[in-house]
Amino acid sequence: MPEGKIIKALSGFYYVLDGENVIQCRGRGVFRKNKITPLVGDYVVYQAENDTDGYILEIKERKNELVRPPIANVDQAILVFSAVEPEFSTLLLDRFLVLVEANGIDPVIVISKIDLLSTENMKRIQTFIEDYRTIGYPVISTSSVTNEGIELLLPYIKNKISVIAGQSGVGKSSLLNALNPELELKTNDISTHLGRGKHTTRHVELIELEDGLVADTPGFSSLDFIGIEVEDLSYCFPEIYKIGHSCKFRGCLHDKEPKCAVKEAVEKGTIKNYRYDHYMEFLEEIRDRKPRY
Missing domain, CATH: 1.10.40.50 (Probable gtpase engc; domain 3)
Known part of the structure; x- marks a missing residue:
């Protein structure tokens, strides 16, 4: 039976990448019966009915998985946090770090929107950057407007499966567009009423980028420590x-x-x-x- 990797899940369909081909598959009823949900990033065995359609028969063992965003077999998490709009939060960053550390995923911290910083706020953000680097985390300052720091991020993406995650409105889609303008991912401004971004990403999808795969994921702003004692x-x-x-x-x-x-x-x-x-x-x-x- 042929095997491949799920690169997108949407409306009950799973899009399986097998070499150069993408097969649109449905999951077997046995998955629902056993309360198993195929995830983006899963390695699967499938049966093709024709060149474009098929059924997923088996999900290979996962090395890790996240609940929100729902994705499996991730090598690293690119945690995007804006310097401003919304304001940089060490509390929220540490929540994300705990989640990815608990799942054995390597974190890379990206501070976005640094072009919007005043000189005073730049010093404050720089202090936090040095703190996290001292701990041992890679931290990259970026601007999707000026392209500052974008080149520094590319080596981290190569030959890895990365999930790009963070609070909504921090510029995740803008960052991916800066990495590869051909993506033309939809972006949205911050809602001035709510002080947070509108959700522009509606599903999880693995995008080919710099000889790696990067997941653009729906934004979220809270995390539960399920399974962490x-x-x-x-x-x-x-x-x-x-x-x-x-x-x-x-x-x-x-x-x-x-x-x-x-x-x-x-x-x-x-x-x-x-x-x-x-x-x-x-x-x-x-x-x-x-x-x-």
Whole structure:
């Protein structure tokens, strides 16, 4: 049986790329029965009825998957956050970072719309950029208007499956258009009434770009930590996980335990206060999610 990769899911159809050909497929009823949904990025076995239509018979094992956006087998996440309009948020960025870290996906942080920054705000954003680079994250400043930073992003895309994600209105489609003007993806301005972007991307689709595949995804602004347990959270904060090895007690959650190396590092400034605050906020959120007896 032929095999391929789902590159688009739309209205119950799955578009499977097999070499040069794209086959429009439907999923078998057994998937619905077993509550399995084929995802963009899935490697599948399909049966072709003709040159253009077929049925998906089997979904190969996934190395990872995201719920929102719904996509599988991702190598890296390009997290796009605007410097302004909407305003840059470390809290929201850290939410995205936790989600992709928990799924074993490498993050690349892109700060968009830097052409709109005042000199004062540029210094503020630059401080955050240096913070995240010190942690070990690649951070690229870009402008889809001036094309600044676009070339620096291209090597990250090559030969990888990337999901491009972030709050709606940050310029994800504009960024993809800057990377490849032939895409002509629809973009929209920020809604001045709501202070956020209108959703211009309605479905998930893998787009061929620089010898890689990039997923343009529907915008979203909130994330739930489904499947992440309290003891897993520190893994998603690399600097906390690294310093946490020096804590006196094994399994320290860096909360109320004595002789916690992480809390000492926060006091010394080795770990940024806002990162620790976000860690604690997420820890409480995960705790509150669980039933209490």
